[in-house]
Amino acid sequence: VPIYCMVRCRRGSDFRYDRxxxxxxxxxxxxxxxxGADGFVFGALDETGNVHxxxxxxxxxAARDGSTRCLPLTFHRAIDCTAEGNIRENLRIIAELGFSTVLTSGLKPTALQGLETIARMQRIAEELYESTKQHLQIMPGSGVSTENVVAILKGTDSRAIHGSASVSKPNSADGAIPMGHSNVDALPMKACSKAIVGELRQLIKTAFNTNPHETLHS
Structure with missing residues (x-):
């Protein structure tokens, strides 16, 4: 299973980084x-809220492995914090830079809410290939579940989808002494569920008669 590593030094949704x-x-x-990382997931925005x-x-x-070959790169959901009117230009920059995939919820909190925009991004990516010669895969993500995975794939015409397939696990910390300004230490931990992954794979296989290993990304 290829391992793509998220390169992100802190939480937050501004994606504006200093030196x-x-x-x-x-x-x-x-x-x-x-x-041995197989690829990387990264995204950064400039002061205008566009791709940096x-x-x-x-x-x-930095993702080059000592030769001219660059390890595969995914531009993450920083794209969802850009303006809808700038989607084409931002996707063009991402493609020109050599990213192969864009993870997005269609500029909405969840992929199901952003279906129309994700479908539009698919069309733009196909059109951009004529000028960039870079295949840009649009991968829906956020809020993907066994209840909606098929609807999201069909509604966006996507060939890949991202899901955490996670379940909550008890947290041994009682939160009595918060380590910061919030009480996140007491929140349940999340872990990937083998059962949910298996169900997602079966749903994709049944609906599309395809190899889910090439479609489902966690």
Whole structure:
């Protein structure tokens, strides 16, 4: 199973990184590459809320394995924090940089809510191939479940989908002494469920008569 590593130094939805943060992430990426990562997931925005070309270029260069070959790159849901009117231009930049996949919920909280925009992004990606010669796979993600996975794939005409397939596990911490300003330490932990992954695979296989290994990403 190919392992794509998320390169992200902190939580938050602004995806605007300063020089120190970029240095941290590039160092992380180099270590992950040296230890066998198959690809990387990254996204960065500039002060205008669009794709940060320079920061992404740094990651593309760092993802090279010592030759001209660049390990596969996915641009993550930072794209969902951009303006809808700029989708085409941002996808063009992502494709030109050499990213192969865009993980998105269609600029909405969940992929099911963003079906129309994801479908539009699919069409734009196909159109952009004429000028960029880069196949850009649009991969829906966020809120994917056994109840909606087939509807999302059919509604977006996507050939890949991302789901955490997670279940809650009890947290041994009681939260009596919070380690920060919030009480997140007391929240349940999330873990990938083998049973849910199996059910998602079967649903995809039955609905599309295809190999779910090539479609489902967790």
């Amino acid at each position: 120190a943060e970029m240095k941290i992430m590039l160092t992380d990426l180099a270590l992950l590459r040296e230890n 070309r320079a920061h992404c270029e740094q990651v593309v260069q």
